[in-house]
Amino acid sequence: MPLIVAILVLAHGYYKAHERLIIDHFKQSLLLAVSVGERELNYFIDTRDREFKQISAAMSRCDRVEESASERALWALRYTSGFSAMILSDTQGRTTHVELSSNSSNRFVLRQEVEGERLLSADSLAELRYRYDEWYRYLPQLKASEQQKLSELNAMASRGEVNSHRFRMAQQQLFDMKEVLNSPYPVISLSEADNAKKLGLPFSGSTLLFSKPILGCNAELLGYYTAYLDKTQLEDLLFITKQNLHSNGFAEIDVTLIDNGTGQLLIPVRWIAEEQMKVGVMQEFYLPALSMKYGGMVASRLIERSQQITPVSHLHLDDDHRIDEALWPKPKPGVQLVVFISKKELKDLCDWLLVKVLLWSLLLVVISFGLILYLSNHIASPIVALRKQTALLAAGEYQESDFKARTDEIGELFQTFEEMAISIKSKERQLTALATQDFLTGVMNRRAFFSTAFEEHQRAIREGGTDITILMVDLDHFKQVNDQFGHKVGDQALVKLCRSIEMLLRVEDKLGRIGGEEFALLLIDSNEAQAIDIAERIRSSVEAMAFDEIGLPELQITISIGVSQWLHDESFETALSRADEKLYMAKQAGRNRVES
């Protein structure tokens, strides 16, 4: 459980860190896209503004009076690349002429018949008229200001003052005056949505219109001219932004322009919640942010040049020559560049990240459990088993282990332990043997026999009074055997005596050497009569023993046996003493006999 918890905590941390990375990646991509787009669009609109100034210059020439407005329009468009068409309209706004530019986007445009149609909106027409009227009203004042400025400049020049700040300022003011003297400031507006189709232009929806009055050489109003921004170039610009995002792996993207004044989308969208964009003015998302309202991550920038293209500069020579506020262009709301990535992209990526993290976590858990199981089976369990075997060995209860043979360190440890245990047990047996066996005959020694007798007696009592009979056996004339044949032969006789007796005993019967040539037997579960029978067989067997194998066929030994039943309520010493008495009786009666 702690392991699972640890893995899950780690997984959660990993997921959160990578989720943050994903979100940051989205934001960085959007930030880059909107920043680059803003720069490109500002430059684009600025270039169109400059081109329109060139159109204005061409349209306001009075030196070629024989040239009609439509001819001037043709020439005017030739020096631009960012406008699709120019329409000329009368003072009521009715179209009188259409001139298509030679832009590549117009290659397949078929001229449409729009003469007499009012393509300018009522608001734009009204603003154009207003601007003209105000400008015409102030034209004498403007001309007077120009003359005065020229006089000032001439005066400064005549006294050699051509390098002063005052001179340069006056020059700049004269330059500014020139522009406004030629014609009123342009009116920048959005076309009606169906204008492009009416003109047969290769784009849909609204585009920017740059309009100015057509002036006669006496500044009389003759009509208006309106240049249509080539929206295909705008679309292509935004498409490059989109493609850059596509190449970064994003699919559900929208890049669009929104008119801040009306909330109108200038470029169609596919993923962003379009209805939400029409509600109120869209706030600027200068830094990319996730918007639930629009359904994804949004970055937007106000295109400042779209606000500024109606000139804000004014003639402000001094208080006497200040231009009327009415000539000051109305501030335009401008357009906003919006770059959008659908929240589904983010969700899909995060979902996939979650799946991967969960899978890896699960894998980690399984591997961990596997390792634990492996360690348990191969290392911990054998160590535990070894500890158990060690404890048993220490307690003297050693049993053979079932360790499987293995070639690693643990196997070597087991092997060493087994060898040590075997060695200990062997030495233990040796010591036990030394402690309990008669060195010559291999039968129990006195101490061991007494101890065994005690144990047998206890067991007989526990088992409800099993009969135990004691036999005292003594070799007859043993000293003579030693004297005659030597101690070595005497020892051999003792050994053979023991082997002979053992052959006549049952497994449960005990034999011990309690003196030099004296032996005692415990016959378990045998009464006196049965014991006498066994004793007699022993005696006979010994009497019949030959020592041919040691080259002493003449050697003969006999034994005397005393038999006594061990009573349950008496000690072993008492019972043994009684058996000893019987033995003595057997000796007195002539030896080589059994007495009970």
Added chain:
Amino acid sequence: MSLFLKLFAVLLCLPLLLSCSSDKPPIRVGVVLPLSGAFQIYGEQGLKGAQLAVEKINAEGGVLGGYPLELVVRDNETIPAEAVRYSRELIQIENVFALLGPVSSSARYAMSEVAAQHKVPQLYGIDYEGEHYNRYLICYSTIPEHYVSPIIPYLNDNYGGSFYIFGYDYIWPHKMSDRILSEVEKVGGVVSGIEFTPFAVKDYTPVFQRIEASGARNLLLILPGNDGFNFLTQMSKFSFGRPLTTFAFAADESYLKAVPSEALDGVYTALHFISSWQSPAFQRFVALYQERFGEQVSVTYSSKSHYDLIYLLKAAIEKAGSLDREQAASALQGLKLYSGQETVALREDHHFDLPMFLGQFNQKSLNVIKPLGTIRPSDQRVGH
């Protein structure tokens, strides 16, 4: 140990199962066809053919392991500028994988510029004048060599060697006329009149009078669509004072419903698909089409070409093994559909070797008079 390995293997497969269970986004094909205007009938037939192919492919499991196809349709009203506008919208806003259409040559030139600029494959399935090549344009089209070359000798041999050419005033009829002149000269014939007309003319009587005055025995009509219907209907009421054999380029089964049989009987045409031709491949297509759109609907070469183009797109994507436009564009080359006599093969110049059939309208049916065999035009890349 074996249990551990089995469990590990199952866990490794889980991500695959998860990825298989998620829906694959559709492969979008932008369709720009005239669904109104002079060439409406060709646009409608083409759209139906494409729809049938898309439905069949999606029912059979989609493209490249489960991606469904989806058509995004726009009506360019037979106006080239609209073709440009919609192509740009379909590419820049709708992010289509490929474009299908249009019909008129002017619209095709307009659209192909947009397609080439944005590197989007464009599949075109209507007759045109030939020699239009770029990497992204595929022309499943009858071009002059497909039918002008075979039929001029036929008409010359059977009806005499005098010809009158009448067609729309735009590039396709202009180029067809040039080719006809060349072929007529080869057979020793004579072209006694060439005339081009704007769209939507109401009364062709002056034209009939000029044809009558020319003495021509064969009229080569390059006026498909609504105006062609009108022309033939009016012509049947005009007395030329001599037999006049009419060969109507691009006249197909849709004429059977639009033109009275007395006006249509005897009119020749040459197409790469005639629905009455009894070949297994053709009849299979007719059966599928009528099962989908009804037995009374006309099955035309425009239906088939657009149907085949969708299948070629599928084959190209699967051959490329990816949804990359450039790889699919490269993979289009060398693809074939059908077999035997009906084989259509896409060549290096992005045009097709096509089986052609000389057909004639008679008694409310269009029948094959003579199979012209597989026609292999010259390389359409200028300079090759």
